[in-house]
Structure formats: structure tokens, C-alpha cells
Amino acid sequence: MSLTLWLTFLVAAVLISISPGAGAVNTMSNGLRYGVKQSMPAILGLQLGYGAQILLVGAGLGALVASSVWALAVIKWLGVGYLVWLGIQKWREPVVESVADDQPTMSGQKRFWQSALVNLTNPKATVFLVALLPQFLIAGQPHGPQLITMGTTLILVDCLVMLGYTLLASQLFRFMTTPYRQRQMNRVFGGLFVTAAVALASFKRS
Incomplete structure (x- = not known):
């Protein structure tokens, strides 16, 4: 892959990652509640799920799933149900009375797998x-190295963007010192998860 082609792909990767979606909502929710450092398991979980999608497409299974109405519908409605469940959990999440170490929080491992499922x-x-990856594959050259380059670029860019979202969200914590404000913010993010579920439910292939 030439430098010019890679830079074009890099721009596409950045636009993909910064676009609002369930992953961004999940990241900001974790950043607000846990801060940057403690949000790393959630960010890494998102990358596991993203990496699995890239491997799926790279192995040719993505085209099969995308062409199967039944398979796509199953994955779609699993995702819708999961996002609604996350929204309800976030809406009902208890407020943080203090930042003491004994404050009960969701374990990093649980947040990792929760984010991966997102x-x-x-x-x-x-x-x-x-739709995207084939546009940047160069015919006549081995596809493996090209897919590795694109997959690595997508994941690294998404990590950086999610870290940015986490940093921005963590700065809001200073304003969320009262139970009322925290409760309202939990309901905002709960509503955003459900909104993402509605958007996913309305998704139709062109």
C-alpha cells in the first residue's frame, strides 16, 4: 500500500471512529464514571469486538454475513436488545457518593466484555x-499484508479517538459532584444507548 493510499485510508478511519455510535456512547459513559485510566478495559473491549469484525471481513465471512438476510437480522436484533439492556442498566445505575476506593464499581473485566459485545x-x-476494505485493496498484490495494515490502522485510530472521548467525558466529573446531577447524566447516557438501539433497529442495507 502506497503512502498516498494509506493516508486516504487513514482519513476514512478517523471519520469512521469520530462518528457518533454505540461505541462512542459506551466510551463516554465509562469515562464520565471511571476516568481515563479505569476506562481502558472498556476501550480495549471495543477494540476486541472491532478486531473480530475486521477478521470476519478479512476472512471473507463478512461478505457472507452481509449477503445473508437471516444472519444479518439475527446479529442486528441481538445488538438492539443488548443496547436497550445497557440503556436500562445505565438509567438505573446508582450515583457515586464519593471517589473513595471502597466505592462499589463494575469490574474492569466485566466492562471489557460488555464493550466487546457492543x-x-x-x-x-x-x-x-x-464496502470499505475492497476499495483499498490493490489487485495483483498479496491481500494479507494489505488487510493487516488496514486493520491495524483502524484499531489504532479507534483507540486514540476513544481515548479522546474518554478524556473529554472524564473532565465532566468535576461538575457531577451531586447525586442529582449524576442521576440526570446516567439517564442521559441511558437514553443515548436506547437511541443507538433505535438507530440500529432502523438500519437497512442499501
Whole structure:
């Protein structure tokens, strides 16, 4: 892959990552509640799900899923249900009375797998990757190295963008010192998860 082609792909990767979606909502929610450092498991979980999608497409299975109405529908409605569940959980999440170490929080491992499922159950990512990656593959050259380059670029860019979202969200914590404000913010993010579920439910292939 030439430098010019890679830079074009890099721009596309940045635009993909900064666009609002369930992953961004999940990241900002974690950043607001746990801060940057403690949000790393969630960010890494998102990348696991994203990486699985890239591998799926790279192995040729993504095209099969994207062409199967039944398979896409199953993944789609699993994702819808999961996002609604996350929204309800966030809406009901208890407020943080203090930042003491004994304050009960969700474990990093649980947040890792929760975030991984957010991306794993997003069929829009599969369809998008199926449409995007072939546009940058150079015919006559081995596809493996090209896919590795593009997949690595997508994941690294998404990590940086999610870190940015986390940093911005963590700065809001200073304003969320009262139970009322925290409760309202939990309901905002709960509503955003449900909104993402509605958007996913309305997703139709062109």
C-alpha cells in the first residue's frame, strides 16, 4: 500500500471512529464514571469486538454475513436488545457518593466484555467494512499484508479517538459532584444507548 493510499485510508478511519455510535456512547459513559485510566478495559473491549469484525471481513465471512438476510437480522436484533439492556442498566445505575476506593464499581473485566459485545453485535460495522476494505485493496498484490495494515490502522485510530472521548467525558466529573446531577447524566447516557438501539433497529442495507 502506497503512502498516498494509506493516508486516504487513514482519513476514512478517523471519520469512521469520530462518528457518533454505540461505541462512542459506551466510551463516554465509562469515562464520565471511571476516568481515563479505569476506562481502558472498556476501550480495549471495543477494540476486541472491532478486531473480530475486521477478521470476519478479512476472512471473507463478512461478505457472507452481509449477503445473508437471516444472519444479518439475527446479529442486528441481538445488538438492539443488548443496547436497550445497557440503556436500562445505565438509567438505573446508582450515583457515586464519593471517589473513595471502597466505592462499589463494575469490574474492569466485566466492562471489557460488555464493550466487546457492543461492537460484536453491530452489523453496520460488518457491512461498512465489506464496502470499505475492497476499495483499498490493490489487485495483483498479496491481500494479507494489505488487510493487516488496514486493520491495524483502524484499531489504532479507534483507540486514540476513544481515548479522546474518554478524556473529554472524564473532565465532566468535576461538575457531577451531586447525586442529582449524576442521576440526570446516567439517564442521559441511558437514553443515548436506547437511541443507538433505535438507530440500529432502523438500519437497512442499501
